[in-house]
Amino acid sequence: MAGVEETDFIVVGAGIAGLRAAIGLSAAGRVLVVTKEALDESNTHYAQGGIAVAMGGDEDVALHLEDTMNAGDGLVNREAARVLVEEGPRRVDELLAWGTGFDREAGELMRTREGAHSRNRILHANGDATGAEIGHSLLRRARSEERITLREWTPTVDLLAGDGEVSGVTLLRPDGSQYAVCARAVLLASGGAGQVYSDTTNPAVATGDGIAMAYRAGAEISDMEFYQFHPTALSLPGVARFLISEALRGEGAYLINDRGERFMERYHPLLELAPRDVVARAITREGMGPDGEQRPVYLDMRHVTGIDPVKRFPGISRFLAQHGLELRRDRIPVRPAAHYLMGGVRSDMNGGTSLRRLYAAGEVACTGVHGANRLASNSLLEGLVFGARAAEAMQAEAAIAAGVAVEIREDTLPKTDVTALRQRLQRTMWEKAGLLREGDGLREAMRELETLSGDAPKDAGRPALELRNLQRVGELIVRSALAREESRGAHYRNDFPKRDDLRFARHSVTKAGQGTGFRA
Template sequence: MPDLSYTPRQRYLVRFDPKRIPHMFVDVLVIGTGIAGVRAALEIDPRLRVVMVTKDVVSSSNSSWAQGGIAGVLDPSDELSNHVEDTIKAGAGLCDPDVVREIVEEAPERIRELVSFGAQFDRKDGSIALTTEGGHSHPRVAHALGDATGKEVMRALIDTVRGAGWTEIWEKTFSIDLLTHEGSCRGALVWNPHHGKTFVWAKQTILATGGAGRLYRETTNPDIATADGHAIAYRAGAELRDMEMMQFHPTVLYIAGSSRHLITEAARGEGGYLVDVNGDRFMGNYDERLELAPRDVVSRAITDQMELTRHPCVYLDLTHLPKEKINERFPNILEMCREFGLDLTHDRIPVRPGAHYMIGGLTVDLKGATTLPGLWAAGEATSSGLHGANRLASNSLLEGLYYGIHAGRGASQAALEIPDSFSAPPVSSPGPKVIEEQDLLNLTDLRNSLGSIMWRNVGIRRDEEGLKAAAEQVEFWDRYVSLREFQTVEGWELQNMLLVGRLMIESARARTESRGVHFRSDFPESDSSWERHVTIGEPSAAD
C-alpha cells in the first residue's frame, strides 16, 4: 500500500497559553452534529458527560441536505447479497467486503430504528416506499418528504438527542485543533464568538465533521463543508486514506448566478432522461445502464457531452413523467426550480456535475477507531472501506448511522474505563510565525482561487501536468497563508482547506491509474496492481 507523507507547516493553528484559557473536562467530546455525530451521542452511556460541538447550528450539516434516501433491503424480492454485490461493483475494487456485508446486514434495522425515533418515511400501501437509484439492481432506497430525506431524518434524530439529558450541544463553536499528549487524543481546542478559546479535555473524542466539497468551485455542499475534520486529525497525527477519491454528483442545477443545488439521483431512478442541448438522449453512447449507471460513469459522460456540444450543461428531462409523480416525489426540487421560472412538468432542468461526497478520510476499523488512540470517527470524514472508489447512491446516510453507533459505543466503553482526572496534561503551542494583522489577505479571493484550481486540475479528469501545477500553486498559497495566525473561522477554514487540498493532490498524483471517481486521462485504464489504498500520514509526532 502506497504510504505518502506531507508535513504541515504547523501543529496548531494558533498559539495558546494553558494558564490563560478556560478548561472544560468531559467524558466524551463529539465534534459534528450530522447523522454520524448525533447517532454517536445517542449511543453513549447516560452516566457520562457528553458535549457536542458544531461550527454552525445543530441543524446545519451535509446530512440535512441529503435528498435521495437510505439504502436497505426491505423488499421481499430483494436480498442482502444483491445490496452487497451492487456496493462492491460500484466501489471498483477498493471496497472491503467484510465492511460492506456488516453494514448492509444492519441496514434494515437502522431504517426501522429511525422510524422508532419518529422519522416519517414515505409510505406505499402501508409499507415504506422504495425507489431505485443509479447502481442499484432493486428498489431499496427509503425516502422521506419526497426528496428531503436528510431533513426529516435529522429532525427526528436531533429531537431525540435534545431530549437526552446527558448531552450538551455547543453551537457556533469551531474546533481549531485536536489536543494530543503522549501520542493520544485528549480533546480539542475550540472557539466561539462569546467565550473565545476553550480547552475541552475529553477521555475520548469522536470526529464526525463531514465532507470537503467546498474545496471545489462547483459543489452541492453547504458552506460548512471545508474539510476541517480531515485537517485537524492529520495535524494531530492520524492516518488518512483514499484522499484522491472525491465523488462528483452528475446532476447539479446549473443556472448562472444561483447556488448549485443538488438534483437527486432519484429523479433518474424514477425515469428521468438526460439529454444534451440538441435534445438527444446521450447516455446510451456511454453505458448500457443509461441514466442509472453509477455516478462516476454518468459524471464523465455528461462532461464529455458538454465538450462535444460545446454547451455549459446538459438537461434532465422529467416532462414525460406523470405530473402526479413529479409533484409527489420531488416537491422541494419543484419549488426550487420554480424560483427560477422552471416548471418540471414542462421544462428541462439544466444540470452539470459538482463535487458531492468525500470518500477519503480518516482510516477507521469496523468499530470506528482511528489510528490515533483516543480518537474515533464516523461518517463522511472517514475512509471506512464501504464505498471503495465510488460510493453507491444512498449508502452514505447508512454509513453515518452504522459508524455513529459503533464509534459511540466504543468511545463510551473506553471512557467508562478511564478514571476521572481534573488536571490537564501539559501541552504547548509554538504556533505560527505571526505576520502582523495589518497585512490583511483577501480570504474570499484565495478561497475562490483554490476552488477554481481544484475544479480544473483535481476534478472529474486529472493528469500529471495539471496535478503538478495545482500542487505548486496550492503550496505557494499555503506558504504565506500558514505564516499568519488568524482570529476568525474564515481564516482557519482556509488553512484547513489548503492543507487538505495538498493531501488530495498528492494522493491523486500517486495513483497512476483510473479507478472509480479518480480518472487520470494520462492513465485512462484501471491497473489490477492498484487495487489497494493510498494512505497519507502520519506527518510528525502528535505532541
C-alpha cells in the same frame, strides 16, 4: 490560560453520524456535541436522495452487498460493506421507533431505486428531504437525553494530541479566544469537504475540518483521491449548484445533450442509472464543445407519466420554480458538482483510528465501505451504522481519565478577509484536480496550493482556520491523485485511463511526514 472544561465524550459534528453516536454514548456518560453553525446545518440536512436499506430479508441484504461492491470498482472493504448492509435494517427500525416519517404508500414504506441498485430499496421522507427528516428525528432524541450537551456556533480548532493519543479538543469562542475540553474519547463526525471545489452541492460548512485536524495530530488519512462528483447539479449562471436528486433518473428522467439526443447508451448499459462516476464523466464529455466551449446538458422529465413531480420532489420543484423552471414543462440544465468524499480519516469497523482515543464516523471517516465510488444513498446509512458502532467502542474508554489541563493561548478575533484566497483555492482544485485529471495539472495544483499556504493568514479566526483546513485537504487530494497512476471509480486520469489492479487494487494511505503509500 483561556479555560479548560472536562467531559466524558466529545462529538465533533451534529449530522447523522454524530447525533446517532451521541445518543448511544449518553448511556455511558456525559457527551458534548459541538458544531460550528446551527445544529441543522450539515450535509445530512441537505441529503435529498434517500437512505438505502435492505428491509426485504436475507436475499435483499445479499444483493445490497453486491451492489455496494460493484459500485466501488474493486476497492470496497467487503467486511465494512457487510456490516453496513446487515446492520442497516436494525438502525432504520430505530429511526422509525423514534418517529422518523419516511414516505409511505397504502401504509407501507415506499421504496425507490437509484443508480447501480439492483432493486427498489431507497427510503425517502417528504419526497426529497430525507436527510432533514432524519436529522430532526435524531435531534429530538438527543435533546431528550439529559447527559447530552449540544453546543452550536462553536468551531473546533484542533485536537489535543500527544504520544499517539487524543485527549480532547480546542474550541473557538465568538470573540476569538480558545479553550480546551478534555475527554476520555473524541469522535470526529464533522462531515465532508466539498468547499475545496468551486462547484459543489455541499453547504458552506463542509470545509474538511476533521480531516485536517486528524492529519495535523498524526492520524492516517486514506483514499483522498476518490471524490464523487454528483452528475446532476442545476447549472444556471449565478445560481449555486443546487442538487437535482438521482431519484429523478430513478423515476425515468433522461439525460440529453444540446442536440436533444439521449447519450448514455454510448457510455454504459445501465444508461441514466449507471454508477455516478460514469454518468458524471459522460455529462462532462457531452458538454465539451469542439473549441472547448461549454455546451448545455439537460435532465428531461417531460415524458415521465404516473407520478406528480411536484408532489414527488417538492423541495426541488420549489427551488426550480424560483428560477422559472418546472419539471413537467422544461428541460433542466445540469452539470456535475463535487458531492461526496469517499476518503477521510482511516478507521476500522468500530470507528477506531490510528490514534488512541480518537474515533471517526460518517463522511469524515474512511472505512473503505465505499471503495472508489459510493453507491447512491449509502451515505446516510453509513452515518447511522458506524455512528452507533463508534459509540459502542468509545464506551470501552470509560475507565480512562479525562485528561489533564493544557495551556491554550488567548487570541482576539481578527478581521482578515480570506474570500479571494478561498476562491483561488477552489478554482485551482476544480480545474486541476476535479473530474478529469492528469499529472501535469495535478503538479500545477500542488505548486499553487503550496504558494497559497504561504499567502494564507495565520490568525485564529474561523475564516482563516477554514482556509487552512481546505488547503490541507486540497494537498491530500492532489498528493493521493498523483500517486494513483490509474483510473478507478471517481478518480480518472487522462494520462492513465485504465484500471491497474496489479499495482493499485489497494488503498492510499497518507500520514504527516511519511508521504503517500498503498495498503490492502
